[in-house]
Amino acid sequence: MAGLLGRLGRVRWWRVAILTLVAVYLLGPLFSALWFTVYNSRLHQFSLAPYGQLFSAPGFLASVRMTFFLALTTIALEFVLLVPAMIAIQLRLPRLRPIVESIAMVPLVVSPVALTAGVSTVLGWGLNDQGSWLFRLDADLQNQSFPLILPLIYAILVLPFAFRSLDAGLRAVDLKTLVEASRGLGAPWPLVLWRVILPNLRTGLLSGAVLTLALVFGEYTIASILTFVPFAVWIVQDGQGSGQLPIATSLLSLLLSWAVLFLVSFLGGRRAAAVTDRSA
Amino acid sequence: MAIATDPPRTGAADSALPRRTTRRRPRNLGAWGAVAPLLVYSAVFLGLPVWALLYQSIRRTDPATGVTSFTGQNLTESWHGIYLTAMWGSIRLSLLTAVVSAVVGLVTAQAIAQSRGRLLKQAVLTASGVLANFGGIPLAFCFIAAAGTAGEATGLIRKIDPGFALDTFTGLVLVYPYFLIPLMVLTTMPALDGLRRQWREAAANLGGSAWDYWRHVGGPILLPALLGGFVLCFGSSFAAYATAQALTSGTVPLITTRIASVLSGNVLAGQENLGMAMSLDTIVICALMMAVYLPLRARSARWLDS
Numbered sequence: 125m126a127g128l129l130g131r132l133g134r135v136r137w138w139r140v141a142i143l144t145l146v147a148v149y150l151l152g153p154l155f156s157a158l159w160f161t162v163y164n165s166r167l168h169q170f171s172l173a174p175y176g177q178l179f180s181a182p183g184f185l186a187s188v189r190m191t192f193f194l195a196l197t198t199i200a201l202e203f204v205l206l207v208p209a210m211i212a213i214q215l216r217l218p219r220l221r222p223i224v225e226s227i228a229m230v231p232l233v234v235s236p237v238a239l240t241a242g243v244s245t246v247l248g249w250g251l252n253d254q255g256s257w258l259f260r261l262d263a264d265l266q267n268q269s270f271p272l273i274l275p276l277i278y279a280i281l282v283l284p285f286a287f288r289s290l291d292a293g294l295r296a297v298d299l300k301t302l303v304e305a306s307r308g309l310g311a312p313w314p315l316v317l318w319r320v321i322l323p324n325l326r327t328g329l330l331s332g333a334v335l336t337l338a339l340v341f342g343e344y345t346i347a348s349i350l351t352f353v354p355f356a357v358w359i360v361q362d363g364q365g366s367g368q369l370p371i372a373t374s375l376l377s378l379l380l381s382w383a384v385l386f387l388v389s390f391l392g393g394r395r396a397a398a399v400t401d402r403s404a
Numbered sequence: 405m406a407i408a409t410d411p412p413r414t415g416a417a418d419s420a421l422p423r424r425t426t427r428r429r430p431r432n433l434g435a436w437g438a439v440a441p442l443l444v445y446s447a448v449f450l451g452l453p454v455w456a457l458l459y460q461s462i463r464r465t466d467p468a469t470g471v472t473s474f475t476g477q478n479l480t481e482s483w484h485g486i487y488l489t490a491m492w493g494s495i496r497l498s499l500l501t502a503v504v505s506a507v508v509g510l511v512t513a514q515a516i517a518q519s520r521g522r523l524l525k526q527a528v529l530t531a532s533g534v535l536a537n538f539g540g541i542p543l544a545f546c547f548i549a550a551a552g553t554a555g556e557a558t559g560l561i562r563k564i565d566p567g568f569a570l571d572t573f574t575g576l577v578l579v580y581p582y583f584l585i586p587l588m589v590l591t592t593m594p595a596l597d598g599l600r601r602q603w604r605e606a607a608a609n610l611g612g613s614a615w616d617y618w619r620h621v622g623g624p625i626l627l628p629a630l631l632g633g634f635v636l637c638f639g640s641s642f643a644a645y646a647t648a649q650a651l652t653s654g655t656v657p658l659i660t661t662r663i664a665s666v667l668s669g670n671v672l673a674g675q676e677n678l679g680m681a682m683s684l685d686t687i688v689i690c691a692l693m694m695a696v697y698l699p700l701r702a703r704s705a706r707w708l709d710s
Contacts (some may be wrong), residue, residue: 142511146585150535151545153582156550156557205445208438216435224439227446229698231702232636234454234492234691237660238683241667242453245460245680285537313434338534344541344646349664354542360650371549374542378534385530 154375161372165338181369187358190270194354195340197275199333202286205279206378210290214299228287231280236345243277244350254289271352278343282336289335293328295306331388338381419668428659437688449614454687460652467673478681487682490662494642495689497573497658501580502637509588510630516589517596529593532586541645547579547651571652579647584637591636595629635697639690659686 161174178184213221231239250262269342302324306316322329344356353361354378359370415488461479465472481487516528535543552556552570561568561578569575599622607617639688645660654661665671 139511139515142508145517146508146512149584150585152557153546153550156555157546159556160549188649205442206436209442212435212438216603217439218491224442227443227450227508229694230446230450230454232639233694234687235448235645235660235683235690237643237645237663238457238686239450241663241683242455242457245456246453249456270656276449280446283446335533335537339537340543342537342540342646345660345664348646348649349667356646359541359545367554371545374545376547378542382531384533385533386527389526391531 154203157371157375161368161375169235175373177369178373181362183358183362187353187355191299191355193270194275195337198282198340200280201275201279202336203329206290210294214294217304227372228283231283236281239277240346240349272397274347274352277346278340285335286332289328289332293325297324302308323397330391334384343379413432433478457680457683461676463677465674478677482678482681482685486657487662487678490657490659491685493657494659497576498638501577501584501641505581505584505588506630506634506639509585510592511635512585513589513592513596517593527671532589535583536587536590543582544647544650551578568575571655573656575651576648576656579651580641585639587640588633588637591633592629595626599625628703632697632700635693639693642690
C-alpha cells in the first residue's frame with residue numbers, strides 16, 4: 125500500500141496531464157462511435173439494432189467471406205515463402221540476410237498507392253492481346269468473386285511485419301542446436317521442420333497470422349483502386365448513405381482485431397509483444 | 405575470452421577446412437532452394453511493378469499522333485500545377501502531423517514504459533499495433549461519428565475553431581495523429597525499455613542531476629529512436645490514402661488521392677502516365693527518408709542490444 129502511494133506521489137503532474145489528453149484523444153472517437161451507434165437522438169432511446177442489422181446488410185456476409193479467404197491465402201503464401209527461407213538463412217546462408225532484410229523493407233518505401241500503380245500497369249499489359257494465355261491469366265487474377273491478385277500483393281505488403289515477427293521468433297530459440305540434435309538423432313528434414321522448428325515458432329507465426337488477418341480486413345487502398353469490393357471497400361461504399369451501420373462495423377472490426385491481438389500477445393507473453401513493437 | 409570461446413555464428417561454415425567444401429555444396433544447394441522462392445516471388449510481385457512504374461513514368465503517348473516515346477515530360481509535369489499543390493499538401497500535412505505525433509508519442513511511450521502494470525503495457529502495445537497499421541477506414545468512420553457534421557464532439561471543437569470540418573486540411577491534421585501516435589509509441593518503446601535503471605543510478609551516484617542524465621546518457625541513446633520514429637511517422641502519413649479518401653473524397657489536395665484519381669482515368673489525354681511519375685516521386689521521397697532512418701536505427705540498436 126505504501127509502495128503504491130509512493131509510486132503515485134512520484135508521478136509528475138505534466139505526465140498525468142499529457143496522458144489524460146492523449147487518453148481523451150484516443151478514446152474519445154471510440155466512445156463517440158459507440159454512443160452514436162447505440163443512442164438514437166431523435167427518438168431518445170438506446171438500441172443495439174445497428175449491430176443486429178449488420179448481418180442482414182446486403183453484401184456484408186459476402187464481403188466478409190471473401191476477405192476472410194483472401195486473408196487465409198495471404199497467410200498461407202507468406203508462411204510458405206518466408207518460413208523455409210528464413211530458416212535457411214539463419215542456418216546456412218547468413219550472407220543472404222542483408223539482401224532479404226532489405227527486400228522486406230522495400231514495401232515501406234513503395235507506398236501501397238505506388239505499388240498499385242505499378243501492378244495496374246503490369247495487369248494492363250496482359251489485356252493487349254485477347255485469347256492469349258497471358259490474357260486468361262490476367263482475367264483469372266482479377267476474378268471479381270475471388271481476386272487472386274490481391275493476396276499476391278498483400279503478401280508483399282505484409283513482408284516487413286512478417287519478416288520481423290519471424291525473425292524475432294527465430295532469434296529467441298537456439299535453432300542450430302535444435303536442428304543438429306534432431307538431425308543427429310536421424311530425423312529427416314520435413315520432420316525436423318514439422319516437429320521441432322514450427323512448434324518453437326508457434327507464437328511468432330500466430331501473431332504474424334493475426335497481424336496479416338487484421339491488415340487484410342483493413343486494407344482499402346489497393347482493393348479500391350483495382351475496383352474490388354472486400355470488407356473495407358464495402359464499408360465505405362455502403363457507408364455513403366446510411367449513418368449508423370458503417371460506424372458500427374468499423375468499431376466492431378477495430379475492437380475485434382485488438383481483442384484477438386491482445387489474446388495472442390498473452391499466449392506468447394513478451395515475445396509476441398516484441399513482434400508488434402518492431403513492426404515498422 | 406568470450407570472443408575466443410564463442411564461435412562466430414555467421415562465419416562458421418565459411419571458415420571450415422577446405423576438405424569440407426565438397427560436402428558443403430549440396431547442403432547449401434538445399435538452403436538456396438529454400439530461399440529462391442522468396443527471391444523469385446519478390447522479383448515478380450515487387451520488382452516487376454516497380455520496374456513497370458519506372459518504365460511507364462518516362463513513356464508518353466501523343467494523343468494526336470498515337471506515337472509512344474521516351475520523355476521526361478511526365479516527371480516535369482508531376483512537379484507543376486495541381487500535382488505540385490498535391491505534393492505540397494502531402495508534405496505539409498505529413499511534416500506537421502509527424503512532428504506533433506513524434507513529441508506526443510515519445511512522452512506517452514515514456515509514461516507507459518515506466519508504468520509497471522504488464523496488463524496495461526500489453527493492452528497499449530497491441531492497441532497501438534492495431535491503430536498504427538490497420539486503422540485506415542474504421543478509424544475514419546469513428547472520427548465521422550466523433551467530429552463529422554453530426555458528430556458528438558463537433559460542437560465542442562467548433563467552439564475552438566469555428567470553421568472546423570472533418571473534410572478539410574485541419575480535419576486531417578486532427579485525425580492523422582490517431583494512427584501516428586501509436587506508431588511512435590511502437591517504434592520508441594524498445595528504446596525506452598532498453599534504458600537501464602542502473603544507468604540512471606550510476607549517473608546519480610556520480611552526482612549528476614536528472615537533467616545531466618537526460619543530457620548525457622538518456623538523450624543521446626534515445627535520439628536515434630526519436631528521429632527514426634519521426635521518419636516513420638512522416639512516411640506513414642505521406643503514404644496514407646484510405647483515411648484521406650474516406651474523409652475527404654479527394655477534396656483536400658494530397659499526392660496519394662491525386663495518384664489514385666489519375667489511375668482511375670481522371671486525367672487529360674496524353675497524361676495517363678502522370679500517375680506513374682507521381683508514384684515515382686513518392687518512392688524517391690520515401691527512399692530519402694529511409695536513407696535517414698536506417699543508419700539511425702542501426703545506431704540505436706547497437707546500444708540497446710548489448
